[in-house]
Amino acid sequence: MTKILKLLKIPVSIDTMKPEIMIRAAEMGVDLINDVSGFRSKEALDFLKAMKKTRIGFCIMHMQGNPQNMQDSPRYGDVVSEVEFFLQRKVEEFRRFGISDDRILIDPGFGFGKTSQHNLSLLKEIPRLSRICPLLVGLSRKRIISELCKRKSKPADRLGGSLAMALWSAMQGASVVRVHDVKETKEMITVYKALGGDNIFSGVDNEKRT
Structure with missing residues (x-):
């Protein structure tokens, strides 16, 4: 694996909640470690x-509950404020560990302990959330697309909705979108820019961050 990483000319990310995997991944030279639990365990904090x-x-991703129970009737008083508070607190924790903002992405965790209404509320507040740190949005092929279109569909049949979600997120201030259909998403962005669209993936200037 280490040899493969050296040959690749693209950043490599690993998704894990297990500190022992994080340690091994760091030793192998991965570029990014994503923890859907938001690096909450003591072992993960020791690693950081x-x-x-x-x-x-x-x-750093927000998730209510754990992967086994996260969609069992998720509830919030104010989903945007609660997710914002969690992400802000975690970023401040990273800063105390000496990890600078240019090494941090935050992810609201669409679909991880959230209803479709929660997801929509968060989507509408991307500009607000992106003031914390560079924001990653992962909505590709998710169930919310099927629900918004009011028709049942398999994940692979949600390309149109996935492209709309990616473009909207990028226009609202997301720095990164995580997608399945890379070629189609790149094509969409290329055409959008060719038509004069330049207000995407702009994020927020560092001096405006909280």
């Missing part, structure tokens, strides 16, 4: 403390 002098990036 040892990463101060590396250049590895981290994606």
